[in-house]
Amino acid sequence: MKKKVIVIGGGIAGMESSAHLAALGYEVTLLEKSDKLGGHLLNWEKLFPTMRMGKDVVTFLNEGIEKGKVHVVCNANITSAIQKNNQFSVFLENNTTYLADAILVTTGYDLFDARRKEEYGYGIYNNVITSAELEGIFLNGFQIVTAEGNAPKRIGIVHCVGSRDEKTGNTYCSKVCCVTAVKQSIEIKERLPDAEVYCFYMDMRMFGMHFEALYREAQEKWGVNFIRGRLSEACENIDGSVLVKVEDTLAGKPLKMSVDLLVLMVGIEPSAGTKQVGKMLNLQFGVNRFFKTADQHTLTNVSNVKGVFFAGTCTGPKTITNTITDARAAASTIANYLSGHEIDDRIMASDIQLVALW
Amino acid sequence: MNIDGKIAIWKDYQKHIAADKYFYVRSCVRQNFFPGSETTFLRILREELGKDVYEHPCHTTCTGIGYHGDIVPLDTMMTVVARQFALMTEAGYENLVPSCITSFGIYTEVLDTWHHFPETEARVREYLKKATGREFKIPANIAHASDVVYKFRNEISAKAKYKLVNQHTGKPLKVVEHIGCHYSKMFPDKGIGGAEYPYVLIGMVNDWGGEIVDYPERRHCCGFGFRQYLVQANRGYSIACSHKKFESMQPYKPDMIITNCPGCPMFLDKWQYAIAEMEGKTYGENGQGIPVFTYEEVAGLILGYNPWDLGLQTHQVSCEPLLDKIGIPYNAAEKYDGVNGIKLGKPEKPAVLQCV
Amino acid sequence: MVDFGYKIAKDRQIDFDKNDRSIAQYVRKHEPTFNLCISCGTCAATCTARQFTDFSLRKYILLLRRGENKEVIENIHKCMLCGKCQLVCPMGVNTRGVIYRIMEMCI
Numbered sequence: 001m002k003k004k005v006i007v008i009g010g011g012i013a014g015m016e017s018s019a020h021l022a023a024l025g026y027e028v029t030l031l032e033k034s035d036k037l038g039g040h041l042l043n044w045e046k047l048f049p050t051m052r053m054g055k056d057v058v059t060f061l062n063e064g065i066e067k068g069k070v071h072v073v074c075n076a077n078i079t080s081a082i083q084k085n086n087q088f089s090v091f092l093e094n095n096t097t098y099l100a101d102a103i104l105v106t107t108g109y110d111l112f113d114a115r116r117k118e119e120y121g122y123g124i125y126n127n128v129i130t131s132a133e134l135e136g137i138f139l140n141g142f143q144i145v146t147a148e149g150n151a152p153k154r155i156g157i158v159h160c161v162g163s164r165d166e167k168t169g170n171t172y173c174s175k176v177c178c179v180t181a182v183k184q185s186i187e188i189k190e191r192l193p194d195a196e197v198y199c200f201y202m203d204m205r206m207f208g209m210h211f212e213a214l215y216r217e218a219q220e221k222w223g224v225n226f227i228r229g230r231l232s233e234a235c236e237n238i239d240g241s242v243l244v245k246v247e248d249t250l251a252g253k254p255l256k257m258s259v260d261l262l263v264l265m266v267g268i269e270p271s272a273g274t275k276q277v278g279k280m281l282n283l284q285f286g287v288n289r290f291f292k293t294a295d296q297h298t299l300t301n302v303s304n305v306k307g308v309f310f311a312g313t314c315t316g317p318k319t320i321t322n323t324i325t326d327a328r329a330a331a332s333t334i335a336n337y338l339s340g341h342e343i344d345d346r347i348m349a350s351d352i353q354l355v356a357l358w
Numbered sequence: 359m360n361i362d363g364k365i366a367i368w369k370d371y372q373k374h375i376a377a378d379k380y381f382y383v384r385s386c387v388r389q390n391f392f393p394g395s396e397t398t399f400l401r402i403l404r405e406e407l408g409k410d411v412y413e414h415p416c417h418t419t420c421t422g423i424g425y426h427g428d429i430v431p432l433d434t435m436m437t438v439v440a441r442q443f444a445l446m447t448e449a450g451y452e453n454l455v456p457s458c459i460t461s462f463g464i465y466t467e468v469l470d471t472w473h474h475f476p477e478t479e480a481r482v483r484e485y486l487k488k489a490t491g492r493e494f495k496i497p498a499n500i501a502h503a504s505d506v507v508y509k510f511r512n513e514i515s516a517k518a519k520y521k522l523v524n525q526h527t528g529k530p531l532k533v534v535e536h537i538g539c540h541y542s543k544m545f546p547d548k549g550i551g552g553a554e555y556p557y558v559l560i561g562m563v564n565d566w567g568g569e570i571v572d573y574p575e576r577r578h579c580c581g582f583g584f585r586q587y588l589v590q591a592n593r594g595y596s597i598a599c600s601h602k603k604f605e606s607m608q609p610y611k612p613d614m615i616i617t618n619c620p621g622c623p624m625f626l627d628k629w630q631y632a633i634a635e636m637e638g639k640t641y642g643e644n645g646q647g648i649p650v651f652t653y654e655e656v657a658g659l660i661l662g663y664n665p666w667d668l669g670l671q672t673h674q675v676s677c678e679p680l681l682d683k684i685g686i687p688y689n690a691a692e693k694y695d696g697v698n699g700i701k702l703g704k705p706e707k708p709a710v711l712q713c714v
Numbered sequence: 715m716v717d718f719g720y721k722i723a724k725d726r727q728i729d730f731d732k733n734d735r736s737i738a739q740y741v742r743k744h745e746p747t748f749n750l751c752i753s754c755g756t757c758a759a760t761c762t763a764r765q766f767t768d769f770s771l772r773k774y775i776l777l778l779r780r781g782e783n784k785e786v787i788e789n790i791h792k793c794m795l796c797g798k799c800q801l802v803c804p805m806g807v808n809t810r811g812v813i814y815r816i817m818e819m820c821i
Contacts (some may be wrong), residue, residue: 090791115363118554123363204752216805219749222741225779228753233554235574236359238609243574250753250776257730590719598723635716709715 006100011039013312015061015108020331022068031076045139048183049210090156107273114164119233152260159201163267174267301330371552375498376453385458387620394669395654422460426584444492452498459619463540504618519662521567525685529612530569535559538619575606582621602628634710645712646677676714733781741815750805757799
């Protein structure tokens with residue numbers, strides 16, 4: 001009889017791991033709380049660094065689900081889960097129950113609520129929007145306009161909103177925002193060649209392959225400007241434009257600049273689903289409130305509960321590329337576990353206590 | 359600007375303000391420069407609202423000016439604060455209401471320090487005991503005097519004879535609110551509305567008929583900065599702060615400024631004279647400047663108190679044009695009549711700023 | 715006018731809206747690699763003039779971008795045009811070209 005795996009969360013990680021687990025011969029049930037698969041990717045038009053369409057990746061992921069005959073349950077609201085011996089029972093609100101030999105948690109992230117960064121005035125100043133809203137404009141083919149309906153002449157982009165910021169409780173780097181800012185700057189310039197774009201950054205973290213090339217293109221080809229300094233505050237001018245105040249750390253002086261539109265690059269936080277499922281399954285959380293993996297280097301898909309595994313951004317911010325790799329790694333780890341291989345009994349050279357960073 | 363966004367933030371920053379039995383602590387700056395404001399606060403609370411407000415004759419400065427001016431060391435400041443608490447304990451009160459924003463900041467900061475470093479509280483208790491033989495209880499509630507007026511803004515509104523409305527146009531007066539830095543910048547949770555969008559004065563102005571203008575340099579300090587103003591060599595930097603604010607608020611054509619700090623109304627008022635003399639530039643209408651008020655003065659005005667009882671004759675920028683706008687009567691001939699029939703003397707008219 | 719013994723302090727804040735960024739625009743137009751500078755400072759570290767004067771190409775590119783031109787105009791002639799900066803720039807900025815274009819606008 002086929003062994004059963006339940007995957008919780010139908011975003012990129014959940015979809016790709018489900019496809020791989022199915023290919024490995026398991027009976028896979030994918031539970032998704034919304035009405036369709038794809039997660040945040042559905043809200044993204046083009047992807048860094050290649051500018052390929054997000055929906056291409058969704059198509060790829062969907063095909064894996066179809067080919068693997070994954071049992072997909074949308075609108076799934078999990079109410080509880082119990083573990084007995086090596087068997088799990090997962091109960092849904094509609095009174096259905098699913099049984100499994102292993103659970104893969106792929107509950108992902110939520111975007112930082114920019115209203116919490118009060119001094120930037122999101123939700124108060126009409127011309128302050130988030131990176132997700134800008135992406136929505138691209139996705140729907142809308143014009144980029146100010147609240148007053150004009151084409152913006154100058155646009156500011158603020159990095160690290162809800163990331164690397166003790167004041168918001170998120171001290172980690174969300175990894176994807178710097179390169180998203182570069183990507184979106186180029187897309188703004190494609191649509192509004194005469195507009196000036198200014199990115200306000202703390203560090204440019206162009207860590208991924210081809211990210212640096214995209215950053216260079218933004219500067220050389222598109223004339224996007226980068227100012228090193230974190231906004232202290234945004235205010236509204238009498239004409240509705242937004243006045244930003246920032247220390248230009250390279251000039252060593254404070255700077256003020258009016259922008260017609262201010263875009264906040266909102267960071268990644270553990271999702272509400274991550275919190276809910278974690279509580280339900282007694283999973284451990286790390287200092288950044290993402291799931292704590294059994295080891296930071298070697299057991300990155302393994303949880304503190306036997307038979308429960310992780311993939312994707314529920315353990316920390318990841319790019320799509322990294323998420324897909326992580327999803328396949330999780331499938332492989334689960335396959336090892338279900339075949340009876342011990343997955344966490346290997347000895348490391350040193351037993352020095354690891355610094356509790358995560 | 360979307361007001362709903364602000365309302366959501368205001369909801370996040372509410373605090374408990376005691377309803378009665380206040381131990382009132384005066385401000386060094388205000389009792390000298392705006393004595394009418396503190397008198398008005400007491401009059402409103404006692405006569406209009408029937409509250410029990412106690413003033414102890416032995417209370418002293420909180421040493422905030424000296425502390426922020428690098429003259430008074432931390433332990434001395436904390437011991438003086440402990441003595442104020444002891445006076446309150448002895449008088450049988452537990453709701454502290456400082457008139458001064460910096461005192462409010464000092465008391466809040468001291469309690470926060472004691473909370474995080476209990477050994478400092480123990481040390482200060484020992485100092486106080488040795489020096490004065492006194493002991494104290496931690497206050498049950500600390501609210502700035504503007505918090506208390508905020509709490510009763512509706513009651514004041516209900517008794518008001520005037521509104522912050524231009525009687526000629528029927529439109530609300532445009533009011534700039536300026537919050538003292540030490541009200542909530544150090545401890546956002548201790549201020550009504552928090553630190554980025556403080557609501558304490560907005561609540562009063564809205565309730566009393568006025569309309570708030572939010573301008574880009576709203577959050578900027580008035581420039582007092584203690585040692586900045588106190589040392590003449592630093593005053594150019596001090597006045598530049600107020601100058602920056604005036605330049606930023608000017609396009610909104612505000613009718614008046616309301617403040618809740620000792621230093622701010624003084625500097626926002628008197629620097630208008632200095633800027634006019636230095637650069638020939640005035641703000642407000644007809645070269646008359648933008649009148650600056652304390653919240654008690656504004657409360658007193660709408661309650662129909664005599665402007666000269668409120669101490670408005672001590673302002674640099676004349677209040678009369680605003681009184682005319684609202685329709686508040688005043689007797690110009692009595693402007694410089696002091697209490698007990700002593701004439702205050704009439705100030706010289708400045709060369710540039712148009713004073714009544 | 716009254717002499718108070720002090721004057722309103724000059725605002726140090728870069729007023730981006732009011733500043734004149736025409737020099738930067740001119741350089742950018744004729745020497746697009748001007749855009750590539752990431753202010754790493756390698757040029758300044760190797761600069762002959764930098765060792766003995768305040769001359770800093772890193773700083774001047776940045777100041778021009780902000781429209782803070784005064785310091786650049788006063789100092790750009792200190793460059794010896796030796797080309798060491800071009801040798802080391804990791805972004806491939808044509809630094810000699812940038813300096814020539816700046817000089818065209820400053821003379």
